[in-house]
Amino acid sequence: MRVTARDLGTPQLSSAPIDVSIFVVRNNNPPVFVNLPYTTQIEETSNIGRFVYRVTTTDADQQVR
Ligand SMILES: [Ca+2]
Numbered sequence: 001m002r003v004t005a006r007d008l009g010t011p012q013l014s015s016a017p018i019d020v021s022i023f024v025v026r027n028n029n030p031p032v033f034v035n036l037p038y039t040t041q042i043e044e045t046s047n048i049g050r051f052v053y054r055v056t057t058t059d060a061d062q063q064v065r
Contacts, residue, residue: 001019001020001021001022002017002018002019002020003017003018003019003020004016004017004018026061027061028060028061029059029060029061030059031057031058031059032057032058032059033055033056033057034056034057034058035055035056038053038055040052040053
């Protein structure tokens with residue numbers, strides 16, 4: 001956005017225009033797990049770091065652009 005300041009004098013004077021960037025950040029909603037409850041099984045001898053289960057979340061804020 002390009003912004004110029006103008007005074008109320010006579011004659012009215014104005015500044016040189018400047019470019020202004022506005023970023024709107026919205027984060028009003030927490031992520032939500034979907035398809036609950038999750039149930040899975042894992043062998044007790046499984047290696048540490050083994051992939052166990054993939055879950056999915058949604059976040060209503062991600063739809064705001
Ligand atoms: Ca959020």
